Amino acid sequence: MNAKNSLILLKLGGGLLTDKNEPFSKRIDVIKSVVKQIIDANEKIILIHGGGSFGHPLAKKYNVFDGIDKSIPNQIFGVVETHHSMIRFNSYLIEQFLETNYPVLSIQTSSIFIKKSNKISLESLDILETALNLKITPVLYGDVLFDKKGSFSILSGDEIILKLCESLKSYNISKVVFAMESDGLYKSDDLGGNNCNLLTECYSSELDDLILADLGQKIDVTGGIKNKLTNIKKICKLNIPVQLINGLTEGNIFKSLRNQKIDCTNILINE
Numbered sequence: 001m002n003a004k005n006s007l008i009l010l011k012l013g014g015g016l017l018t019d020k021n022e023p024f025s026k027r028i029d030v031i032k033s034v035v036k037q038i039i040d041a042n043e044k045i046i047l048i049h050g051g052g053s054f055g056h057p058l059a060k061k062y063n064v065f066d067g068i069d070k071s072i073p074n075q076i077f078g079v080v081e082t083h084h085s086m087i088r089f090n091s092y093l094i095e096q097f098l099e100t101n102y103p104v105l106s107i108q109t110s111s112i113f114i115k116k117s118n119k120i121s122l123e124s125l126d127i128l129e130t131a132l133n134l135k136i137t138p139v140l141y142g143d144v145l146f147d148k149k150g151s152f153s154i155l156s157g158d159e160i161i162l163k164l165c166e167s168l169k170s171y172n173i174s175k176v177v178f179a180m181e182s183d184g185l186y187k188s189d190d191l192g193g194n195n196c197n198l199l200t201e202c203y204s205s206e207l208d209d210l211i212l213a214d215l216g217q218k219i220d221v222t223g224g225i226k227n228k229l230t231n232i233k234k235i236c237k238l239n240i241p242v243q244l245i246n247g248l249t250e251g252n253i254f255k256s257l258r259n260q261k262i263d264c265t266n267i268l269i270n271e
Contacts, residue, residue, distance in 0.1 A: 014052025041257035054089035067151035109143035179247030184265025186213040204236030
């Protein structure tokens with residue numbers, strides 16, 4: 001962990017930091033706790049956060065996910081409105097760090113990523129690496145993704161994590177941490193899903209065979225979590241372990257960054 005080029009990627013879920021049932025809402029106490037834990041841990045990280053109630057409602061309203069659709073009124077305005085909403089949320093998060101004189105730098109995701117020939121390209125890796133070398137924590141976030149074909153979509157925080165894992169060659173990424181609203185993945189003991197237990201440890205090769213428990217709002221087994229697991233498997237193939245932790249549990253983020261034991265899901269790379 002203390003090696004010169006060791007690095008942790010920390011993803012803060014949008015649902016952790018905002019109330020997803022109320023547009024443009026912030027969970028201020030959670031945000032302040034998370035920021036304090038990151039500062040106290042004082043490890044070299046790249047921080048990525050989701051959009052939550054600031055990004056998803058607008059992206060859904062204007063169908064930004066699927067690109068140009070002339071049947072949607074004011075869609076182009078909706079693209080920039082979605083982007084600006086994410087800037088406002090990101091700015092609030094940045095201010096929490098700066099108030100304690102902790103050096104973080106907002107990196108505008110839509111300015112360093114672009115889609116080319118159906119592939120996501122990270123165009124400005126040097127900016128991230130130079131910031132890290134200066135002991136500045138880069139902060140990225142889910143944002144609009146422009147396509148060189150003349151369209152757009154959304155680049156999620158999980159996709160940003162994967163692309164960073166693929167691209168950062170000057171640093172040894174010791175692990176990726178996803179801070180969520182549950183303790184991790186829960187596996188069902190039966191097909192009916194009546195009994196479930198926290199999956200504390202598994203290998204990435206075992207993910208496809210898991211029967212996940214449906215915990216309602218805590219974990220979305222029908223969509224979001226499946227997409228997350230797809231990205232996690234790709235991350236593990238890069239020989240990077242993954243940890244899924246409960247960001248609502250006080251101290252969990254600090255302990256994770258310091259490699260202390262917590263109740264969570266650890267996804268190990270296959271030997």
